[in-house]
Amino acid sequence: xxxxxxxxxxxxxxxxxxxxxxxxxxxxxxxxxxxxxxxxxxxxxxxxxxxxxxxxxxxxxxxxxxxxxxxxxxxxxxxxxxxxxxxxxxxxxxxxxxxxxxxxxxxxxxxxxxxxxxxxxxxxxxxxxxxxxxxxxxxxxxxxxxxxxxxxxxxx
Amino acid sequence: xxxxxxxxxxxxxxxxxxxxxxxxxxxxxxxxxxxxxxxxxxxxxxxxxxxxxxxxxxxxxxxxxxxxxxxxxxxxxxxxxxxxxxxxxxxxxxxxxxxxxxxxxxxxxxxxxxxxxxxxxxxxxxxxxxxxxxxxxxxxxxxxxxxxxxxxxxxx
Numbered sequence: 001x002x003x004x005x006x007x008x009x010x011x012x013x014x015x016x017x018x019x020x021x022x023x024x025x026x027x028x029x030x031x032x033x034x035x036x037x038x039x040x041x042x043x044x045x046x047x048x049x050x051x052x053x054x055x056x057x058x059x060x061x062x063x064x065x066x067x068x069x070x071x072x073x074x075x076x077x078x079x080x081x082x083x084x085x086x087x088x089x090x091x092x093x094x095x096x097x098x099x100x101x102x103x104x105x106x107x108x109x110x111x112x113x114x115x116x117x118x119x120x121x122x123x124x125x126x127x128x129x130x131x132x133x134x135x136x137x138x139x140x141x142x143x144x145x146x147x148x149x150x151x152x153x154x155x156x
Numbered sequence: 157x158x159x160x161x162x163x164x165x166x167x168x169x170x171x172x173x174x175x176x177x178x179x180x181x182x183x184x185x186x187x188x189x190x191x192x193x194x195x196x197x198x199x200x201x202x203x204x205x206x207x208x209x210x211x212x213x214x215x216x217x218x219x220x221x222x223x224x225x226x227x228x229x230x231x232x233x234x235x236x237x238x239x240x241x242x243x244x245x246x247x248x249x250x251x252x253x254x255x256x257x258x259x260x261x262x263x264x265x266x267x268x269x270x271x272x273x274x275x276x277x278x279x280x281x282x283x284x285x286x287x288x289x290x291x292x293x294x295x296x297x298x299x300x301x302x303x304x305x306x307x308x309x310x311x312x
Contacts, residue, residue: 015300028300029185038217038225059218061194069194144171144184 003091006043006055011036014052014074021074031057031072042068044091046084052076054084058092060099068096070106089122093156104156107149110138116150124152159247162199162211167192170208170230177230187213187228198224200247202240209235212244216255224252226262245278249312260312263305266294272306280308 011033018028035043039059046054054075061067070092075084096104106124108115110133120126129137129151142149167189174184191199195215202210210231217223226248231240252260262280264271266289276282285293285307298305 012297015297018300028303030188032186032227032299034225034227038215038219038223040219042218059194062198062215063194063196067194069190071188071190141168141171143188144174147184 001046001048001053003044003046003087006036006040006045006057008033008037008040010045010052010055014055018074021077023077035059035071042092042095044088046087048079053079053082054088056088056092058095060096060101064103066101067103067105068092068099068101070104085118086122093154096156102155104154106152107139107142108152110136110148110150119152122154124154127151127153157202157204157209159200159202159243162192162196162201162213164189164193164196166201166208166211170211174230177233179233191215191227198248198251200244202243204235208232209238210240210244212248214248214251216252216257220259222257223259223261224248224255224257226260241274242278249310252312258311260310262308263295263298264308266292266304266306275308278310280310283307283309 015028015031018031019026035057039057042059043057044055045052055073056070057072058068058070061069070089073085073088093104106119108119113134116136126137129139131138131140131148136150138148138150140148142151171184171187174187175182191213195213198215199213200211201208211229212226213228214224214226217225226245229241229244249260262275264275272292282293285295287294287296287304292306294304294306296304298307
């Protein structure tokens, strides 16, 4: 198992199977190629036996000098519960600290209870929101009409 | 008429009407809020009589030190053919030059002939692609399965 930076050539093999990784949910429109071409130095891949088993797409905010953002994380369905998500997040946290930054932000859907539990386990706090689902505050229409999001923040 | 940087608070009024600006085409999933929150210093809005009539979302590449990327441009349907697109691109080109960069990239759908003509008019060249539609080279599945893209490049 090794962790390395994303490379633009990783995009085709990842995007071809991305929706399958989410059980058929249409996710690929959220992940255009630009992130692999222009933010590869803050994005990471885990390979096992030459196969991509997990990846994280993150960047350092340009407008907010102390902030960073994790846009997308995927773990191959057959390689979950191995700690790969935690490993990727911790690698990204290191990158954020090395750039003298202190804040990591990300969002997830309020119906994605697995993701919400993961982020709380990873030390994120949930930001206030104008609505609540199952006790979790979220921001309605955060990413467009009907695209509600729980907003996470973590100091690193 | 004034041109100014994008602000995070511009996101809700823009995203609420974005699909209408494209004649009902589902575009809002391509424009998450993160671009308004973290790349506002390289993104611009044109206001006329207090109303947002056009915007450009762009950023300076983190991985490619000489490059920049225009991710999304929208012009209100009732304010087209006024030169607002050109004004936004030229403002972004200035930002790119000020950062000692020389390359602007962007992509569009091969079926969007208006966009292709606009980019050629603005001095962009079309990069080679593995397929051709109506004489225009494009990259099949560039942004995911079925998401073909014409790739543009311009020196500034």
